[in-house]
Amino acid sequence: MMQKRHATVQEVGMRDGLQSVSGIMPTHDKKRWIDAAYVAGVRYMEVASYVPAKLLPQMADADEVVAHALTYGDLTVTALVPNLKGAEKALAAGVHRIVAPISVSVAHSMANVRKTPADMVEEFRRIRELRDDMDKVGRTKLIAGLSTVFGCTLQGEVPLEDVQDIVLRVLDAGSDIVALADTTGHATPGQVDRFFDALIPQAQGKLTIAHFHDTRGMALPNTMIALQHGIHEFDASLAGLGGCPHAPGATGNVATEDLVFMLESLGYHTGIDVQQLLDARSIIQQALPQAVMYGSLAHAGLPKAYSKQSNIEKAVV
Amino acid sequence: MMQKRHATVQEVGMRDGLQSVSGIMPTHDKKRWIDAAYVAGVRYMEVASYVPAKLLPQMADADEVVAHALTYGDLTVTALVPNLKGAEKALAAGVHRIVAPISVSVAHSMANVRKTPADMVEEFRRIRELRDDMDKVGRTKLIAGLSTVFGCTLQGEVPLEDVQDIVLRVLDAGSDIVALADTTGHATPGQVDRFFDALIPQAQGKLTIAHFHDTRGMALPNTMIALQHGIHEFDASLAGLGGCPHAPGATGNVATEDLVFMLESLGYHTGIDVQQLLDARSIIQQALPQAVMYGSLAHAGLPKAYSKQSNIEKAVV
Numbered sequence: 001m002m003q004k005r006h007a008t009v010q011e012v013g014m015r016d017g018l019q020s021v022s023g024i025m026p027t028h029d030k031k032r033w034i035d036a037a038y039v040a041g042v043r044y045m046e047v048a049s050y051v052p053a054k055l056l057p058q059m060a061d062a063d064e065v066v067a068h069a070l071t072y073g074d075l076t077v078t079a080l081v082p083n084l085k086g087a088e089k090a091l092a093a094g095v096h097r098i099v100a101p102i103s104v105s106v107a108h109s110m111a112n113v114r115k116t117p118a119d120m121v122e123e124f125r126r127i128r129e130l131r132d133d134m135d136k137v138g139r140t141k142l143i144a145g146l147s148t149v150f151g152c153t154l155q156g157e158v159p160l161e162d163v164q165d166i167v168l169r170v171l172d173a174g175s176d177i178v179a180l181a182d183t184t185g186h187a188t189p190g191q192v193d194r195f196f197d198a199l200i201p202q203a204q205g206k207l208t209i210a211h212f213h214d215t216r217g218m219a220l221p222n223t224m225i226a227l228q229h230g231i232h233e234f235d236a237s238l239a240g241l242g243g244c245p246h247a248p249g250a251t252g253n254v255a256t257e258d259l260v261f262m263l264e265s266l267g268y269h270t271g272i273d274v275q276q277l278l279d280a281r282s283i284i285q286q287a288l289p290q291a292v293m294y295g296s297l298a299h300a301g302l303p304k305a306y307s308k309q310s311n312i313e314k315a316v317v
Numbered sequence: 318m319m320q321k322r323h324a325t326v327q328e329v330g331m332r333d334g335l336q337s338v339s340g341i342m343p344t345h346d347k348k349r350w351i352d353a354a355y356v357a358g359v360r361y362m363e364v365a366s367y368v369p370a371k372l373l374p375q376m377a378d379a380d381e382v383v384a385h386a387l388t389y390g391d392l393t394v395t396a397l398v399p400n401l402k403g404a405e406k407a408l409a410a411g412v413h414r415i416v417a418p419i420s421v422s423v424a425h426s427m428a429n430v431r432k433t434p435a436d437m438v439e440e441f442r443r444i445r446e447l448r449d450d451m452d453k454v455g456r457t458k459l460i461a462g463l464s465t466v467f468g469c470t471l472q473g474e475v476p477l478e479d480v481q482d483i484v485l486r487v488l489d490a491g492s493d494i495v496a497l498a499d500t501t502g503h504a505t506p507g508q509v510d511r512f513f514d515a516l517i518p519q520a521q522g523k524l525t526i527a528h529f530h531d532t533r534g535m536a537l538p539n540t541m542i543a544l545q546h547g548i549h550e551f552d553a554s555l556a557g558l559g560g561c562p563h564a565p566g567a568t569g570n571v572a573t574e575d576l577v578f579m580l581e582s583l584g585y586h587t588g589i590d591v592q593q594l595l596d597a598r599s600i601i602q603q604a605l606p607q608a609v610m611y612g613s614l615a616h617a618g619l620p621k622a623y624s625k626q627s628n629i630e631k632a633v634v
Binding site for chain 2 (some may be wrong): 151152153155156157158184185186188189190191193214215216217218220221224244249250251255258261262264265266267295296297299300303304305
């Protein structure tokens with residue numbers, strides 16, 4: 001019997017999703033969401049962002065949310081940090097992984113953090129040095145979260161050469177993992193193929209995560225191309241929470257439930273129960289009644305014959 | 318230089334899309350839609366259905382719409398016919414292709430046309446005989462449009478064996494082309510792979526069209542799998558018009574503009590200009606202001622860097 005291949009889906013809604021909605025989700029509901037995702041089988045979550053509370057009140061409870069997530073022994077807990085100060089807090093909180101966003105688009109990087117991408121890499125290097133100092137056993141992994149990799153609403157095209165340059169720099173700075181993010185939903189399957197073709201050989205096995213937005217409906221096709229390149233971890237947000245801050249009405253993060261549904265159909269084992277994910281949407285709906293919820297599967301429900309389809313042994317892509 | 322591969326996108330909105338909306342689109346607007354699609358580069362359209370006007374008033378102008386479409390010398394014009402009577406009219410009108418729907422789900426077939434799938438194949442055989450009689454040069458091609466192939470809202474699972482049986486029967490009945498339709502949006506990429514694996518070797522090169530609905534967001538992933546199996550013609554509906562009659566709020570036919578956008582990004586030449594398709598949506602909006610319009614690309618617009626991405630020479634899938 002063929003061994004099913006495994007794909008990891010990281011729930012990032014508590015960070016990326018909540019960051020882009022206006023209402024503040026109470027800490028209690030964030031915990032309920034973590035609980036429900038865990039019960040559904042999610043074992044990777046990016047649960048908070050260590051940014052100044054006055055800039056992002058939504059993340060003021062980062063410590064409490066991280067502490068709750070860490071009560072699950074086999075849950076890999078990730079936090080986003082934009083700088084050294086945030087990294088210090090995240091390391092003190094004991095997260096398993098820190099992701100530091102580095103925008104490859106110069107225009108986006110300057111507008112967001114008033115630093116060039118190269119300067120952000122230097123901040124990333126300092127974060128790695130801090131990690132080495134504070135965390136002697138090196139348990140906390142550092143993810144370089146390269147954003148606006150496939151295009152940018154400000155700059156337009158982001159040349160592949162610029163991405164290659166930043167990948168080499170973050171590897172030199174000591175990144176454990178490299179993630180490519182389509183922050184603005186520009187990526188197309190053909191482009192994803194071209195970029196991974198060029199980047200994987202130079203990434204020393206560390207380019208393992210893709211973060212696709214569904215702004216133009218390409219998140220799932222892009223995921224299929226990434227699978228063909230051996231990428232096996234994908235970010236997603238329950239109910240596609242957050243939308244696209246750059247295009248009102250358009251979707252942002254791919255919906256976790258749609259992604260899991262597709263991966264399972266392709267013969268990948270995610271360990272996640274789609275129906276329980278669909279049920280967990282009610283937590284968002286109750287806590288943030290104004291938030292727009294996305295996701296194709298939720299509108300139509302699971303197919304009538306779903307249970308009979310789910311025992312595919314062969315990985316297709 | 319590598320030759321770009323070609324993919325055909327057939328616009329079926331004037332038939333499948335309009336069939337599922339409540340308002341009636343005036344004949345004049347149907348003609349404008351055909352004109353706009355033609356100008357955008359669409360060269361295959363399913364423009365009408367020859368059914369009794371009392372059952373489907375939307376299609377009462379089939380003859381006039383077909384006649385208009387036939388004024389374009391290089392446009393392949395298809396009409397749907399549910400029975401011999403409809404086929405007689407379609408043949409008299411001079412369409413290039415007739416598609417006869419045959420539901421593989423027994424429950425769906427009985428509910429829709431009060432005939433078993435096998436009885437529908439016999440009607441198909443009579444249509445082929447009529448075609449042979451009326452159309453001595455055999456110019457009009459007959460498409461067996463197998464529906465509910467991947468699942469059914471009434472029956473649930475549709476066994477692959479049932480599909481195989483109907484494929485063999487329609488080939489025996491003289492089908493020129495076989496199209497597989499995911500009428501109810503049940504298909505998943507893994508299932509599409511499994512079905513095409515089994516069906517293509519037995520279809521004698523005649524299984525060349527796929528018709529995917531986006532009800533659960535899988536139309537584009539399913540298309541990628543179908544491309545891998547050599548399928549090169551796909552049905553789609555501008556703005557995903559029609560929705561899903563079985564699931565309120567869910568999408569039906571995949572949006573033509575999203576499909577073309579993906580195919581072009583994958584290095585397939587469709588001959589269709591995406592921006593002109595996006596512009597053509599206004600015809601639907603004006604003629605049917607109540608109709609829900611779908612499509613991810615329309616919400617976000619083309620990516621800023623789009624023109625620079627479109628000259629990919631390599632077909633990826």
